[in-house]
Amino acid sequence: MKIAVCIKRVPDTETRIKVAGTKIDETGVKFIANPYDEFAVEAALQLKQKSGGEIVAISLGPDSAQETIRTALAMGADRGVHLKTDGQPYDTLSVAQALAVELKGYDLILLGKMAIDDYNHAMAPALAEILGLPCVSAVTALTIDGAKGTAEREVEGGTEVLSFPLPAVISTDKGLNKPRLPTLPGIMAAKKKPMESKPAALGAARVTVRSLALPPERPAGRIIGEGAAAVPELIRLLQTEAKVL
Amino acid sequence: MTPVAESLYLILLGLAAGFFFYNAQRLVEYLQLGRPDERTDHPLVRARNLISIGILQSKILRDPLAGAMHALVFWGFIVLTVGSVEILIQGVAPAFSYAVLLPAWLYSAYVISQKLFALFVLGAVAWLFYRRLVIRPKRLQGDKLEQWDALLILSMIAALMITLILMNGFGPVAAPVDWHDAMWWTHVLILLTFLNYLPYSKHLHVITSLPNVYLSNTSGPGTVGAMRPMDLEAEGVEQFGASDVKDLPWKNLLDGYSCTECGRCTAACPANLTGKVLSPRKIVINVRERLLEYGGMPTGLIHGEGEHAPDARLLDGYISEEELWQCTSCRACVQECPVSIDQLDTIMELRRNLVLMESRFPAEVQPAFQSLERNGTPWAFNAADRGQWAEGLAIHTMAELSAQGRRPEVLFWVGCAGSFDARAKKITVAFARIMQAAGIDFAILGQEEKCNGDPARRMGNEYLYQMLAKENIGTLNAYGVQTVVTICPHCFHQLGNEYPQLGGHYEVIHHSQYIERLMAEGRVPLSDDNRDERTFTYHDSCYLGRYNNIYDAPRRVLPVVNLVEPTRNKSRGLCCGAGGGRMWMEETQGKRINIERTQELLATGAEAIATACPFCMTMISDGVKANESPVPVYDIAEVVASRLSAGV
């Protein structure tokens, strides 16, 4: 089975964010592989373990994206493709078009449901439309049986069960699996796995970032009391001030 | 002896010698199954160890009575072996004796020595029987097979001594003449049996222990306590760390041969004595057991505690993950071993395999690894906050000074605890104040400092460790740093003893030593009221003490009127429980180590406890709280700083 996994290099959002114009200030920021994409890599590895095949890890971005591809290779992907751009473009459709060029001929295309930097949640369905493939997004369970697949995804108040044919585009959500940690031999082997780099054919960008700002400071709250004795005051405030009761 | 008897003897001798050499050759072959290990460096230090630890029995005498008994047996063994040769030669030349080789006076001395030592040894053996069967010390209880091994050996030695005495008489009493031949034959038979019993017994140590002491690195050759270097770039290396005996260096396998199952290591192990399954003795015996099984030789009476599946690898088959993670790397086992076995090295090699090859480690360690990788600190603090403790204290960073073209006398390496932990920051500030009062020109790295890597390395993650260490070395070398002072023994040990493996060579001083130096130079302005009236007790840090032999400096700099010692102190000090990366792991079995240690410290009746390590500070403080005791815990720097004269 030929599986493609798309991964994105994102800043570790545990660190403090400082804004510099329309981007974040990257000094001192550690970059990691998008955690949602790691679920996709793990899903691909489990499928390969069961039915064999090849896993190609693809990432779009500046040269540093190759580090992220190496992470996927260290987990067990077979080869990498780097689509080179200047900086990390924002527009989902523009990026989807560039990725689509590279994603022809795969049985399964896996990626994370969203990236923790742009929180766009859009890549998989957009990609699927461009490629004309079926798509299920944000899956928490996935089984592939020959040329058919079933998946589950969380919806408000419940879970949808879906069936779909292969080839397909699937995006992965937390809870699908527990991504394996690369072992040292895996990291060493990754350095030798083939990686090709080519310029990305980005589509036209329709969305631009005008500004990036830190959220407004919430006014400081107050501790209204201690223990159960403070409850009457809280009720009063919820009724009169906050007006939620 | 009749010609028949003589022929019989020769056949017997031949068979015995042949079988022995066959086994010996197999044992040596098995050693070669392990990885190469370079042990020919520092010959003078090794020779010194051989004499002091081996011949003079310095380590075994740490237990005075049992040690003295063993020393008697050991020296007796050496002296009597000379006699054994004479006895064996007499099998083919009955008239032979050393009298033909030695001057008369020397021969007399020799004869007396044989009689004397036979008595000493017999006496010692009697006491040792008594100890085994009546006193029954805890560390000698346990495995049934080991008991049988011990009793068998003691019996054989006793029999050898008795037959010797009955052969030669003792003192002025001559031996009954018609007993001589019978005794001779019995003695020889027991001797040859004993010889061939060795490969199947813990008593193999009589042959391997002296070479083991010579070849060991635990007492001086190279850097004491440094973990084994690992070349991650080496071509064609597929195995990192050890999962089975063939992955262990041959010296660790020789350690297995040399273990006498005395149990001093396990008795000193803070994990074991608080009810955990880890037993350093078991680890070493398991190595031997598995090696013999792997090579195809029967294990005889060698048996490490617990059940093992047949033909299972060392890791998991014999030694469980649980045992390995319980180790705090305190080095008490290594300290106590009379034959210089390095139990810790084997534990660490197995940990390296767990982490590097199999990604197996306690779940709670994962965030620590991740934080080390992303933030350069094992705790989830923001790397940008590292220098914040220094705000308002007029302390410069290396970067600031470098921009002015200046270089300070000394770099103050703060460490992660000292930079981020609310309690430890007070230690940092106290020491900074002392240095400022002494007029020291120092600077800190601030945000450029990253964790020294010790937690990663001790937990087996050599890859992460080297990444951090190389970054730090790069930063330090770029600033041309030569002298480093630090408040944390782990940073101290890393920067001074292990960074050289990766190209970092600095003079590294622990703050206790530095304060001592400054005091000796009269640079620390203490107030007139310069002694704390309270009775203090001091808790030895493992990485300062057993790893680096620094016991006195912290005691000397403590400006207190009265210092009392806990029961286990200095090289016998009980670990606080945080080393070996255990600060980031849950303790799930037995009593908590820090509580055990704190109770011991509180039992001294001291009014205050002093530590010299931020980890010990955290663990002992927790222990004090758990005991609901009001006794305060201070770092030595804090006690000194509290006595600085006003206005500094």
Add this chain to the structure above:
Amino acid sequence: MIFAFAESRGTSLRKAAFEAISAARELGDDVHALVVGPSGIAASAQELGAYGAKKVFVCEHAGFAQYNPEATAALLAERVKVGGYRAVVFVSTAQGRDLAPRVAAKLGAAFAPDVTSVATSGDEIVVTHPVYSGKAIAALVLNGAPAVIAARPSTFQPARTDGASPSVETIAPVGDPSASRVVVTELKIGGGGKLDVSEAAIVVSGGRGLKGPEHFNLVEDLAASFGNAAVGASRAVVDAGWRPHSDQVGQTGKVVSPDLYVAVGISGAIQHLAGMRTAKTIVAINRDKDAPIFKVADYGIVGDAFEIVPALAAAVREARRSG
């Protein structure tokens, strides 16, 4: 003219349908809506009008009994192309997140999800969208027409208008919805009518301070006392297995924006705050007065949750009974 997608389930409209219309009305008065569903969904058209839709397109087909991404996206795209709308508005629900990008790709349109505000400035549509786990807000310019926007759930409150009844047009699906490749074969409703954290107006969450899964009944009771509150959980208790992942509020769980968020025994680590900091009112109950949650809470009570929560639940019931 603005086009809004009215999300439904079975034959009922979901709250997101009205939120989409409210968001659309920020861009213009002339809002048209589309609703698809099985036979019987047409009855909901009037209600959409009451909340601001001037015209409602209805497509009834058995193939829409469950969510049908391909057929719905195809229909939407065609309708938008035919109508020449300025913008298409969705809500970033589970369905909206799947559907909106498909429509955007089909239209080659500028697309922004999880939007917290919309505005027009001349020819441009400018939206705001939280990024980096809510640590920053991006202002995005959407070029070209139509633009596709998905609003953040619970952000654009539905508002009844006093407009006239909407004109309703029944339309046919594009192609055969029963022939879609992606088929929802089953919808499993979790926990017997359990209210989802991301939908509820009031959320009561519990954390490690509750000490054990057995104490979550305190949180459940407090939620019940408010009437229709959902029960949430911090990541720590989800990881410990006390609560399911679907209850998790936070950076890696659900981002919620309720009217009232009550955090019980939750310290307020940044990852949790990222999931609820936009709640209108935050109440925190914790025994540690230095817990970070108190910095973002509007009202905080320091003390033992086991004491405070039952007292609060009783007081809430009393207030609701008499109020």
